[in-house]
Amino acid sequence: MKAVLDILDLSTDELEELIAKAEDIIAHPAKYAHAADGKKLATLFFEPSTRTRMSFEAAMYELGGHVITTAGVDSSSASKGESVADTAKTVSNYVDIIAQRHPKEGSALVAAMHATVPVINAGDGGHCHPTQTLADLLTIKREKGRFDHLNVGLCGDLKFGRTVHSLINALARYPGNRFFLISPPELKVPSYVKKAALKDRAIPYLQTEDMLEFMPELDILYMTRIQRERFADPGEYERLKDSYILTPAKLETAKKDLAILHPLPRVNEISVAVDDDPRACYFKQVLYGKYMRMALILKLLKEQETDKGVARKVDFSGPEYVRDSLRCKNGRCISNVEQELPQVFRRGADGVCRCVYCEAKADPEP
């Protein structure tokens, strides 16, 4: 049994197994109508959501299971100051599986360290969002028929857009893909994502501010929202918020079989006039997200039957871990909010120490 905190927690074989399962669910929904009879899912959402929470809940109902939820910080004991760890321990007594969204980076890892049922990360701050990537992958599979040899443009807030980080990590595992990272300089893909997913594996990528520069080459254009809630400076958000707006005119040079994706919600970055373009896939992507979450819930429930009560083993005792001598400087990291959490850094092959919760570099380096 394992928690799914990051898309890298799933091997490429597991990703493909989940996609095959989702396609079987689409083809034969009746076969799965009682697959999770008697099981319960908790959706712990400490941050706003429409699609992710509702699609987890719809997924569980369509499998015959039940759902209990705390939608928003105000309706749970988090508003009284309860820690992520205590909430995870408590909720494990009520349900068979947990999907958690939380504004702090690394909060899903903390939940998985303390839960005794599988934990799915439904978004931890600007860090990861693996189940959105499952939705994105099924969309790409059905639109393009493959995950390799694709020119992938990612446009918008590539710094705080957690779906972008997870999607790069997923697609970087397939051969022949090229990445076009389109963002203002302030919102570039964080260096920890670029380094581990792209640079260290010599995967070609280009960074540009101009969304039209590589438009004719793209097979996929993944648009994202500028993430207002993650800016420390509201003035900077105001300055950057309308950096990119996709319109029919901007698609004139694009390939006829381009697939336009967006995790949604869109604010202003795709004009509604694009919705009628057959290349617009973002509402299909919403539906595919439900089927992928059904497949993932089934997989984790099955693994739970054979490995009951054991959360993903999180063992920080190896020689690569540096404990207590460094502090994480990322204000968005859960370890800076919940002060009792141990400060733990992992030293990579390059000697750089990164926080185990949020992957920020230790600063200063030891």
Ligand code: NCD
């Ligand atoms: C995304 C998220 O929450 O990170 N939305 C989603 O899950 N469908 C993207 C966003 O909020 O901009």
